[in-house]
Amino acid sequence: MTDVFETLPVVDEAADARLRARLVAAAERDGLLDVAYRTVDSPIGALLLAATEEGLVRVAFEREDRDAVLASLADAVSPRVLAAPARLDPVARQLDEYFTGGRRAFDVPLDLRLAKGFRRAVLAHLAEIPYGRTESYAEVAAAAGSPKAVRAVGTACATNPLPLVLPCHRVVRSDGSSGNYRGGEDAKRTLLTLEAA
CATH class of the missing domain: 1.10.10.10 (Winged helix-like DNA-binding domain superfamily/Winged helix DNA-binding domain)
Structure with a gap:
């Protein structure tokens, strides 16, 4: 009897990362990336960050259901949501500075469309x-x-x-x-x- 795992293809992680990067670049180039997201580690747990072209639109805590947060962003902003970490690099850097005591205020563009x-x-x-x-x-x-x-x-x-x-x-x-x-x-x-x- 054949083990089911023997029939699964081996994933080349480097090739997978290159493919994802090309997908993100093409989506941005063609105006198809409305909400970019990534996660970052922090002393209070993993944080989900999401941004539109306008700015940071959502920060979610680890205790929040990540899939539900992404679904709510798809409903409220756009269904074109994609893991695209580079758009959130400035926010991730400032959060790291905050948690290490080097930052007291954030200086990133914000998209406040989720609050009325x-x-x-x-x-x-x-x-x-x-x-x-x-x-x-x-x-x-x-x-x-x-x-x-x-x-x-x-x-x-x-x-x-x-x-x-x-x-x-x-x-x-x-x-x-x-x-x-x-x-x-x-x-x-x-x-x-x-x-x-």
Whole structure:
């Protein structure tokens, strides 16, 4: 009896990588790459990064279902989604600098199409919260123009498509406790500890 694995072809990883690179280059050249993505390792787990021509559109944590994130991007932005790491090299480099203590703010183009209305106002304010500082949900609500919208700030943070880059981890409860976080409470504590060092 023949082992099923004996009948499978051997994959030449170098040839596979060259083929993928040619596919990505052709897609970009022909305007067929609307959403590029890649993963990067970090102290809080693997991060999925996705970008359009306009800029970074999504950062997803390891605990989020990668296939579901990519499917939601296909639905919300375009079905032309492809693993194309080079488009995300600047973001990956800045994340590495952030996690090693060499960067306090991100300087990459952003595509905010996944946030609308008040949520977008909250995201705009998140970028203004200084490294190593925190604000309460109530303070963010007031800064975003709706002092009574504390719960809506919580929702905006929970659905922030660009965590880390738009630092919702810097938003805490009024009593100073960390509160919930899309990446998990351990990740939020890790980020706050990193920035406090």
